[in-house]
Amino acid sequence: MEIDRRTLLQAAGLTLGAAALGAPALAQSSREPLRIGMLFPRTGDLALLGIAQANGALIAIDMANDAGGINGRKIEVVNADAPTPNAAVSEATRLISSENVKILVGSYASAIASSVVGVAERSDIIHWEVGAIADSLTQRGFKNVFRTCATAGQTGQVGFDFALNYLFPKLSLTEKTAKIALVHEDSEFGSTVAKSLTARANELGLSFATYAYAKDTNDLSPVVLKVRDAGTDVLLSVQYINDAVLFWRQARQLGLNVKAHIGLGAGHFQDSFPKAVGADADGVFISGPPLDLNPAGLTSEGAALAEQFYSRYQKKFGEKASSVAMLGFAGTIMLTHFVLPNVKDPDSSEAIRAAALAVDKPVGSTPAGWGVKFNPPGPNGGQNERSFWIIRQWQSGVLQTIYPEQLAAVKPIMLPLPEWANR
Amino acid sequence: MNTNTISTRIQPSLQAASLGRTVTLWVIIVGALYITASRLTDEHLVDLMFQIMLAASLAGAWNIVGGFGGQIALGHAAFFGIGAYTSTILFQHYHLTPWIGMLAGALFAALLATLIGAVTLRLRGPFFAMTTVAFTELVRIIVKNWDSLTGGTRGLWIPWEPNPWNFSFSDRNSYLLVAVTLAVLVFSTTAIMAKTKLGFLLNALREDADAARSVGVKATRARLISFAISAAFVALGGTLYAQYSLSIDPTSVLSFDISIQMALMSAVGGLGTVIGPALGAIAAVTSSSLLRGWFGGELGALHLLLYGVLFILVMLYARGGLLGMAINVKKRLTRRFGQGQSDV
């Protein structure tokens, strides 16, 4: 509903504007498509999720084009592959100078993003980050960087809040008695989350044991043994797919029994996890990007966008949208739906910047449950302050939203986790 | 050894004439490079040329050890990273301009290279290669874990505040000019080296290790010096990369892939030749950029596949790499041309 009205209004505005400003100039620019560069890792290690995210973003573009484009201008997508930071620099430059794109949308991985933002800043082009979560990205004082999703640091926050406010009472644990262990891989992602957790724990006066390891390891039994022998109640882990699977398998093998396990990394929230460990995935909580939210927790606009997204994605790619795709979609729809329609001259980064900073949408306005409000230039400028991670749980091989409670679709199961011997 | 003696025998007679011609040609090429670098306006082309110049410098520097010395070093990423980190850390902690930091990085890299060279002197082929890989891994692990100094896995950013004194420019062309200068420096050094005793000793080491061993101390010194020079150049490239990309982290400047790329470009162009690595860099950078551009990643890994296949074909069918191929074609053409003349 909202969309139709908006489109109508836009169309009306366009006609009026054209009449007022002199038709020829505007008519010409409105015929030219608006070129957006989509820079994601499509080959190499990061390809799997990079492509999923790009696909999500593509749905947002499709929706804008099907609705007649941005103020009458169709969006033309220019795809590029950025498997490594070095390639990302070259490709970003190529998109900007040869392909003449005005906005870069990307880039799934923090390592890729952090080299792209330098290029965007130099060329004075907007970089619209939908998936990279390294906190540093918006801390470098670049004026052209906008990030729609939450950051790695926020993962720790939601993880602890969930554990303290939600799990502890249900597990009859207290802050004093609970034994918490944090296991994380030591690349930038894992260490950032670990740092934010430590910071949050210090605020809350909690203590916990930390174990770090390199993610391409072939054996995690020493870590599992340490966690096991420490008598851990609640396990927080920040892991990629490989190590998440390895760790959880070895946890079963070596009899590491915890009362609850919250996975804060990419390793636990993808289908590969239950595919690899089967029913052992059930009961594991994950903190991550939102998906399958209770529509009651969204605004009517957000709910409508969510519905469109899920059905279009299923139709176009023949599979259910993943949360990584949702990140791509939710971020891009903010651009095409909330920002660009209000930009008079989409060729000017200044105009886009102003329009982006002006958006003020409450929590629940996007399919991800997030609102839209970008921090003004300054510390953490360009970061969407109304995005957050949510907690979900694997239940019979499917992730169900648990927390925050207003977005929850179901109740948690297996609290506490049964011992391996009884599973 | 035979080819060496032949070439040294021929050289004196040709030297005067060919030296003059080479120098003239060199001056023309360098001049053309500088003019192009300062005039080019298309940002993408500037970036492409920058990447080529940087890649050529790295490949050329690797070639000193790998091509002339015939030692498969697969750990040059360590020197690249050391260059990038040294200048950046010195700038951030002591506000030392990266221009000086760059030299400090090069010096540091050269010292380390000498040390590694000294302890790995006995090792050949795969043993040497693996030791250099292991050494790079150690450097990467140290950088990753020395959080307070290196920013750990997050890495370091370089603020973009254009100021030539701080090696930070508002336009890309200036970075390109620095890259051209580095390339000119690398290739002039290799060209001079190839004509001097150092080059001869390295060649001898490669062709016949046992014979060269009998030369003893001199050979050892030649190897260490060449390793140090090579490392220093790569470190200079590291600083340049850091200043250009504005952010460095262990993955972007210390990965195994970087070491491999230097070696691959050098090999594609023509190992142990002066300009081979430059040709290799041009071919590798433009082809991967074009292939990526054409397919835009839409066909997944197709461009990588093609790149790999092309690479294998060059290795198998173009003896002496692209340079060798070019020389062969030229030879064949002149021969045909010559025959045509005699027939007429």
Add this chain to the structure above:
Amino acid sequence: MDQVLLQINDLHVAYGELRVLQGVSLQVKAGELVSLLGGNGSGKSTTQKTILGFVRPTSGQILFEGERLDTLSIPEIIRKGITMVPEGRRVFPFMAVRENLLLGAWVRRNERAELKHDLERVLELFPILRTRLNQLAGSMSGGEQQIVAMARALMMRPKLVLMDEPTMGLAPKLVDEVLELIQTVNRNGIAVLLVEQNARTALGFTDRAYVLERGRLVIEGPSKDLLTNERVRSAYLGELSQA
């Protein structure tokens, strides 16, 4: 004894553009001891390698007992009765002497009973090896390795053995021993085509000799005649140090 074993006619060999042999013709009769002399790069070793099939001639013929050799593979040629003692001995260093010898008969590896017999025969010829059958060949002295290499070549019961510089790098005393062994081999009715740099040594105990210079045959004849030949004296006997 006068039957021609090996007949080479107008042999040309080139490595790419480098012409190594240019019209070499020579012959070895059954049971004869022939030496092939010449300086470095004159084409001596190439001639031997071409006979054994390592190198294909660009033109010319190699006949062995009247049959064409130059289209056959190395194992086929070995089967015909030609084996080689390569330059630098080239024993398999990390194998026991026994295994080295058995590998000499690799081409007939499936004829087990025969091999046992051949091994015995070779050991009779070189009794010194009998007690060292289990020693690693690489741990032996240069002279002993030379014996292993010769014994290995005899395992195929060859009619002709090609020997490439068997005395190179040996102490003078050992040189004599090795030469004696070559004569022992020859006395057993096996023809030997010997490549030597040391002309004086070679001419001293072979029946006939050929001298190669830059891929061409320049002199041939009975060895004792060559010893007195002016050209040979000045080029190969006067300046022995030339290499």
Add this chain to the structure above:
Amino acid sequence: MDIFLQLLLSGLLLGGVYGLLSLGLTLVFGVTRIVNFAHGEFVMLGMYLTYFLWQLGFDPYLAAPVVFFACFAVGVVTQHLLLRKTLTMPHLVQVFVTLGISVVMQAGAQLLFTSNFYFVRPSYGNAMVEIGNIRLPLTTIIAAVLALIGTALVHLFLKKTHTGAAIRATAQDPYAANVVGIEIKTVYAVTFGVGIGCAGLAGALLAPIYPVYPTVGLAYSLISFVVVVLGGLGSLPGALIGGLVVGLLETFSAYYISPEAKEATYFTIFIIVLLLRPAGLLGLRGSETMGANH
């Protein structure tokens, strides 16, 4: 004490797995002097084959022999088409051709199978062997035991068969091998085939333990290089010993120092060993200057 024994046994098993991974690499190098930088990619190939056979209903351990022979064929063909030409070229060229092969195989895997992770999950995937308080996964035990058996079989093949003798002779002196009539081109093809077959076999045995994806090979290549150089390049028992050393170093340093320290530990040990014994633990002295031998 339990912990110590658990770590010891886990480390030994991991080491066995590493030994298995490295067997093909050391064999190929020992004979052909080719350092196969695509080794990890051939392991990947074995893992994919096992996965698809498992999808067709084959048990991974039944699939293993099939995978071995399929990879043997791939190895022979690869050698014939690509590496045969490099035998007369400088050593560097061979290294680079194998690097090119690894790029092509990675990209090919991604085109054919996408970058998805595939998991082989037999019903006994989680089965454990328990000795007192010590628990060891069955799949890893099988892999380690088969690594031992595999090494022994290859060793016997080399020592007891005519082909094996030809392979060893060629490894020690290709020219001399040629002189006695061994067709060294065939030897190289067979050796490369067996080496790649071993890599594929390792992949098959690892498939129930680790996931497979297009870039999985790099990690396996690196670890096998470390193992093989440490043990003595070209030495079969060396690969096993090297694997055990690295496996034990990993588990013990991860537990007693820090999980993060294990790479640093084994790379440091690696460098120290190479400096003290340049030919590796079981390599023959002096072989670092020319390659190695059995």
